[in-house]
Amino acid sequence: MSAVVQARNLSKRYGASTALDDVNFSIESGRIVGLIGPNGAGKTTALKAILGLTDFQGELSVLGLDPRRQRHELMQQVCFIADVAVLPRWLRVSEAIDFVAGVHPRFSREKCEAFLARTKLKPRMRVREMSKGMIVQLHLALVMAIDARLLVLDEPTLGLDILYRKEFYQSLLNDYFDEQKTIIITTHQVEEIEHILTDLMFIRDGKIVLDASMDAVADRFTEVMVNPDKAAAARALQPLGERQIFGKSIFLFDGTEKPRLAELGETRQPSIADLFVATMKGTYA
Amino acid sequence: MNTFTWLLKREYWEHRGGFQWAPLIAAGVILAVFTIGALTGVNAAQSNLHDAVINNVKLGDIAAAMTPEQRAQVGGALDVALFFSAAPIAITLAIVTFFYLLGSLYDDRRDRSMLFWKSLPISDLQTVLSKVVTATVVAPLFALAASLVMMLGLLLVLSLVVMFYGANPVTVIWGPASPLKVLGKLTLLLPLNALWALPSIGWLMLCSAWARSKPFLWATLLPVSVATCISIFDAVTKLRLPDSWFWQHIVFRALFSIFPGGWLDFEGLERRMDDKGPEVLLNALDLQTLFAPLGSVNLWLGVAAGIGMISAAIWLRRWRDDN
Numbered sequence: 001m002s003a004v005v006q007a008r009n010l011s012k013r014y015g016a017s018t019a020l021d022d023v024n025f026s027i028e029s030g031r032i033v034g035l036i037g038p039n040g041a042g043k044t045t046a047l048k049a050i051l052g053l054t055d056f057q058g059e060l061s062v063l064g065l066d067p068r069r070q071r072h073e074l075m076q077q078v079c080f081i082a083d084v085a086v087l088p089r090w091l092r093v094s095e096a097i098d099f100v101a102g103v104h105p106r107f108s109r110e111k112c113e114a115f116l117a118r119t120k121l122k123p124r125m126r127v128r129e130m131s132k133g134m135i136v137q138l139h140l141a142l143v144m145a146i147d148a149r150l151l152v153l154d155e156p157t158l159g160l161d162i163l164y165r166k167e168f169y170q171s172l173l174n175d176y177f178d179e180q181k182t183i184i185i186t187t188h189q190v191e192e193i194e195h196i197l198t199d200l201m202f203i204r205d206g207k208i209v210l211d212a213s214m215d216a217v218a219d220r221f222t223e224v225m226v227n228p229d230k231a232a233a234a235r236a237l238q239p240l241g242e243r244q245i246f247g248k249s250i251f252l253f254d255g256t257e258k259p260r261l262a263e264l265g266e267t268r269q270p271s272i273a274d275l276f277v278a279t280m281k282g283t284y285a
Numbered sequence: 286m287n288t289f290t291w292l293l294k295r296e297y298w299e300h301r302g303g304f305q306w307a308p309l310i311a312a313g314v315i316l317a318v319f320t321i322g323a324l325t326g327v328n329a330a331q332s333n334l335h336d337a338v339i340n341n342v343k344l345g346d347i348a349a350a351m352t353p354e355q356r357a358q359v360g361g362a363l364d365v366a367l368f369f370s371a372a373p374i375a376i377t378l379a380i381v382t383f384f385y386l387l388g389s390l391y392d393d394r395r396d397r398s399m400l401f402w403k404s405l406p407i408s409d410l411q412t413v414l415s416k417v418v419t420a421t422v423v424a425p426l427f428a429l430a431a432s433l434v435m436m437l438g439l440l441l442v443l444s445l446v447v448m449f450y451g452a453n454p455v456t457v458i459w460g461p462a463s464p465l466k467v468l469g470k471l472t473l474l475l476p477l478n479a480l481w482a483l484p485s486i487g488w489l490m491l492c493s494a495w496a497r498s499k500p501f502l503w504a505t506l507l508p509v510s511v512a513t514c515i516s517i518f519d520a521v522t523k524l525r526l527p528d529s530w531f532w533q534h535i536v537f538r539a540l541f542s543i544f545p546g547g548w549l550d551f552e553g554l555e556r557r558m559d560d561k562g563p564e565v566l567l568n569a570l571d572l573q574t575l576f577a578p579l580g581s582v583n584l585w586l587g588v589a590a591g592i593g594m595i596s597a598a599i600w601l602r603r604w605r606d607d608n
Contacts, residue, residue: 053403054606071603075406088398090299102291103405139401 002064004029004150004182005050009058012045012206019045020056021206027199029149030179034193035186036272037203038280043186044082046203047154050184051080063149076105079143080152087127087135094123100142112145115171132159140168144176151176153185157192165189169196194272202279209279222253223270224261234264241278252278288407292415293423303381304424308431311377315370316438323446348452360461363440367467370439371432378428379544382420384501386489386543389416390602391500409602413490417595420486421479425545429471436464473575478545480584483591485542491594494601508536538587548578 005027012020019042027033037043048054052067052074060067065074087096093116101109119137127135140156157165173196177183185193200217202210212220226234231249235242237260239251252270253261261267270278297304351359390413393399402412440462444454492504512531519526541547553574578584 048606051404053400055604072406072408075404080400080404082397082400082404086396086398087401088299088393088396092298095295095298099291099295100405102294103288103407105406143404 002029003027003061004031004063005184006061007046007049007058008060010046010049010060011057012042012049012054013057018206020049022058023203023206023208025201025208025211027182027184029182031198032177032183032185032196033199033201034190034197034272035184035201035203036190036276037186041203042206043203044154045206047080047082047152047184047186051078051152077149078152079146079148079150080154081139081143081156082154087139089126089128091127092123093121093125093138096138096142097123100146104146106147107142108145108147111175112141115141115144115175133161133164136160136164136168144172149181151181151183153183153187155187156185157187157189165192169193172196190272190276197272200272202276204280210275217272217275218269220255221270221275222256222258222261222267223274224251224253224265224267225249226251226265230264237261241274241281289411289415292407292411293419296415296419297423300381300385300419303385304419304427307377307381308374308428309434311374312431312435312438315373315435316442319370319439320442323442327446327449348447348457351456356456356461359457360463363443363458363462364464364467367436367439367462367464368470370435371467371471374428374432374435375545378424382424383485383489383543385424386416386420386486387493387500387504389420390490390494390598391496394605395498410599413494413595413599413602416490417486420543421482422475425475425478429468429475432471433464433468436467440464474546477548477575477578480588481548481578482542484538484587484594485540485591487591487594487598488539489543490598491601494598494605505540508539512536534583542587548584549574553577 003026005025007023007025010020010023011018021042023042023046035043035046045054049056049060050062050067052062052071055068062074063077067074097109097112100107100112116138119134119141121130121134121138121141125134127138130138136157136159143151157168160168169192172183185197187193197214199213200210201208210217221240224234225245226249228247228249234249234251237251237253237256240254241252243250248265251264252274258267393402440458444458447454447457488508489500489504492500492507496503512528512535515526515531516528518524519528
């Protein structure tokens, strides 16, 4: 299986600061990858490089194309929602559909209209008359009706309430995703996408600090709830993180054998959010 | 429809107010002013005279007694009047286009909707060129349509006035006047207007693609202040700087070439008209006059500069990374 995205020694500098520092990664087809990192870690820069929106050093191939030189070909098969992208305020729903249908060979008008039928959006409505949630609904309906091989979502549900968010991820999984497609998502609401991801990537200070499938993450990381008397023993095993709850300590271990941890206390699968906090410790210090 | 047609349509959707309504409103204002003028005239005439009489001769009789030559003169005068009555529409068009171009590559960067357009398979070359074509072809065609409406309206009001004086509008107005010929002449100006406007189009789009904020100030203050500096240096030092050349060929071309007909050789036209009346103006605006500027180096240097700046704008559109 060939990689949809292949980055080798990818770097990007803005003046003195380094947004991406010699990054290597590869994303296979049919995956849903969560790219998670604190603000300013280089998430958006990485996505911009993949989408050919910014120049960079190193090698990057997306669907076998160079996003810098072959952006036009690439955009036939790639679609994205940027975190800050807004639809132009003058645009009407019907105009948006007509336009995308006119310029995009892989757009399905039927699919888009089916998505919109579930919303309160009317064809004559202008973006400036819509609520924030409605604008996102329109944007998502347009993008999800495009049969793209790679879909990049940078904070797609920013500013939406939880009802919209749940519904969006559900229809992304049910109505959009299949083995031919690949999705890259960044978000701060990690817990909401955790169950739909197949792969996880943590990025910190322009470096990839974790790149693993969700299965591998489940194998590698274990959380143990330890009583105070065994806390010292747990610390000796060099946990990734430690936090206190109800007088007990919760330790997060990376790669430590599970039977050994079971002796210390009750073990469980850590949430991505806990894993993230432990991994990113001291980022803002 | 192909992608380019859709891009033109998008520009129309976004700028319907400027391209479609502004010229029509200008046409409406001209018509209203003219009608009010005509009504006042008719009113004044009515209070003075019982019948429409000039030097004791009825206008209807004058009209009936016109020789074909005189009729041609009336027609020529009407056509010239029609031609120049379109000037306010042309000026409206120029102002609308000026601000359209300044915002063309800036507005969607400012409101960040550019990322939506960039998520579709449209090349930056197509995007920028669709805006150039909108400014040089689509917008002027709307202005021409508004001009035609206005001309027909003017002739209609004039017909009513003439009828009020007891003359037959068909022989006095519609026979001699040729609004379609006037419109044809105006249409002929399009390609030259476009070529002439390229340095302005290029400069305004370049500023639009480049400015992080306030493209209007960059576009205007930059050339004006450079020119002012040259003028001041020219005045206070012994260096013979070509400041008036700079004003005329750089500042004015960059900012005001967008005004239709700026390339016209007015002195030449005047010379050709001197021996005859203004009614020969339209005939003087023949292909010879229209194509004369095509032979001037000035025009082609401007075209080259315009293409250069548009290319720079395309490059900036592709690589400007400030979202």
